[in-house]
Amino acid sequence: MNFAQVRPVVLTEDHTHSACDDCGARTISVCSAIEDRDLAQLSAIAVHRTLEKSRVFIEEGEAASDFFNITAGTVKLFKLLPDGRQQITGFAGPGHFLGLAVADTYAFSAETIEPVRLCRFSRPRLRALMHDFPALETRLLQTACNELATAQEQMLLLGRKTARERVASFLLSRADAAHPCGHPQTELRLPMTRGEIADYLGLTIETVSRVLSRFHADGQITRIATDRIRLTNRAWLENLAAGNLTGA
Amino acid sequence: MNFAQVRPVVLTEDHTHSACDDCGARTISVCSAIEDRDLAQLSAIAVHRTLEKSRVFIEEGEAASDFFNITAGTVKLFKLLPDGRQQITGFAGPGHFLGLAVADTYAFSAETIEPVRLCRFSRPRLRALMHDFPALETRLLQTACNELATAQEQMLLLGRKTARERVASFLLSRADAAHPCGHPQTELRLPMTRGEIADYLGLTIETVSRVLSRFHADGQITRIATDRIRLTNRAWLENLAAGNLTGA
DNA sequence: GGGCTGGGTTGATCGGTATCAATGCCTGAC
DNA sequence: GTCAGGCATTGATACCGATCAACCCAGCCC
Known part of the structure; x- marks a missing residue:
């Protein structure tokens, strides 16, 4: 042909x-x-x-x-x-x-x-x-x-945020990364493994897993699949990520 | 006039x-x-x-x-x-x-x-x-x-290096910052406080102070003044900063 | 001089996260 | 079907660095 x-x-x-x-x-x-x-x-x-x-x-x-x-x-x-x-x-x-x-x-x-x-x-x-x-x-x-x-924001995260604040920040950035120009999303995909999330946030696999389990148990997120998450309480996550919920 | x-x-x-x-x-x-x-x-x-x-x-x-x-x-x-x-x-x-x-x-x-x-x-x-x-x-x-x-290097430091590795990295970067084009320097000035070093390295004042005391006691550095340090064993510090001395 | 303040050092203890370990789940190979 | 391997979750324990606290020192004001 x-x-x-x-x-x-x-x-x-x-x-x-x-x-x-x-x-x-x-x-x-x-x-x-x-x-x-x-x-x-x-x-x-x-x-x-x-x-x-x-x-x-x-x-x-x-x-x-x-x-x-x-x-x-x-x-x-x-x-x-x-x-x-x-x-x-x-x-x-x-x-x-x-x-x-x-x-x-x-x-x-x-x-x-x-x-x-x-x-x-x-x-x-x-x-x-x-x-x-x-x-x-x-x-x-x-x-x-x-x-x-972005790098400076990540330095703040790595140097001064707690594990829970890091994971919350990560979930939010992931939610917005998918639709950069659109409205805030409540559902997101995680194409990376827990190990890669950990290596991005300066944590360990186990800590990432535990924090996600805790968020789920507390009703802040819903796990649709291991690589698929819905943010059921976005405002709460935003507060946590911003460092406003030190006691929570 | x-x-x-x-x-x-x-x-x-x-x-x-x-x-x-x-x-x-x-x-x-x-x-x-x-x-x-x-x-x-x-x-x-x-x-x-x-x-x-x-x-x-x-x-x-x-x-x-x-x-x-x-x-x-x-x-x-x-x-x-x-x-x-x-x-x-x-x-x-x-x-x-x-x-x-x-x-x-x-x-x-x-x-x-x-x-x-x-x-x-x-x-x-x-x-x-x-x-x-x-x-x-x-x-x-x-x-x-x-x-x-530089920011990416700092993310590596904040996310994955130990306190001693961070301080060693910092001292070396300070030594070279003063003479960017010259030969490796062995003496350096610290115009910032311990608190500012800590906030740069994602540590606390006390940890920075303790690590410096330890380096001094081990003979790796000499304290000329609180804001003035001589690197008496630059090669050792470079190894530590690069992550080659996990056991030391 | 005395008192005050800010920065630095050092010690004792605490706690958040790492580490070690066991189990479960899914997928692919055969 | 069975097995193996990778990934995720969960629990028990350890440890590094944070926190709390005491003290020192130099500079400054009075």
Whole structure:
């Protein structure tokens, strides 16, 4: 079968149509800085890939040759200590841009925690593109600032919040992560294991499990499945997460 | 007295000479993106100020109207919980640029911990300057990436390191902060109190004090004064900070 | 001088979370 | 079907760092 016969119009007559056109993450990602008519240039330097679960595609200390944009699925970003202690610095979902926090080598590792689709840009090429489209650089700076604010919030969590406050904060951020622009959600999915939640919150598996059990017993949440939770008392969780319920 | 008579040459004949020319922090700060001949434009929008100790000049949640560049002294950046718990997210010294991690409101507070000199830029004006000098925006993006990497390292510290590892990491970062480009230093100054060190490391005053006493007793450091320390066994501290001495 | 205050150190005890351990549940292999 | 392995939950106990408390010291005011 001749592939050109199947989609002749798209491939031969509409040069602005590209894989980036169809990207569900485009409007929310850094790529939104690129106008529709210039999208072909972005698409030209992007390599689209699909990764199965548990694939490490960025390794801390390796030469930072590429940037990545997640278009589907979730990855964890983490750092390791020599004896195996792990700190997950963030979870990245669709629209998330990876590779910012780098000089010449990656400052963290990244691993898929479920099947993931992403597109890859080589550093020199993206740099050239930034030169042609200054709006892209502005957008990246915005992104970096947002990540910085998130990181500072996480430092507050890791340095000063109790286990219960950490888990409450996590559940709320997860609920909102799914629908960034919409109304507050009361139901959420946890694509990561308890161990990964623990490594993100600076706790142990057992403590995370116990806190969730306690929330459930107290009627603050409902466990639909191990990876599916409904927030039955969102206001209470918000108070706890903000540090207003030290006695509770 | 007529001011123009006091410094006539500077003000009337040498338009390129400005306060930014004399700034000791210029070569290491974001301002290094500006060429010497364009420095006057930078100086024109900068307001130089001197602040005494313990002055809060950025308050979390306030409208983010300005950026700051520290030229002398040290400030602490921090976030608070309603009950007074504090997490210091960083200490900023000469050359450090503040205000990156913002949307429309500041994401953190800033307070001087010793007398400080800084220069202030209004957001709209700096934005305009970025438009004229794209190199400035590139430099800011670099800065943001570095801060992001630092923040991730701090998350690893807060989430997974022991008290001794945290203090060792802190001492080493302090030793290098003073001479960013030079050889590894063995002597360092601590302009902050024990309480501020504790709030930075996610510990208490007592724990910080005890760990320092222990390091001293074990001969790993020498206390020259409460705010002055010599690292007598830097290699050992580096191993501890990196997580290689779990048994020690 | 005396008293006061803020910062630092050190000791005794407490408690929140880690650690160790057992069990249950689900899924995939065969 | 059975078995094995990974993940989650729950209980018993241990321990690191927090808390409570006492004391020291230097600087400052009077």
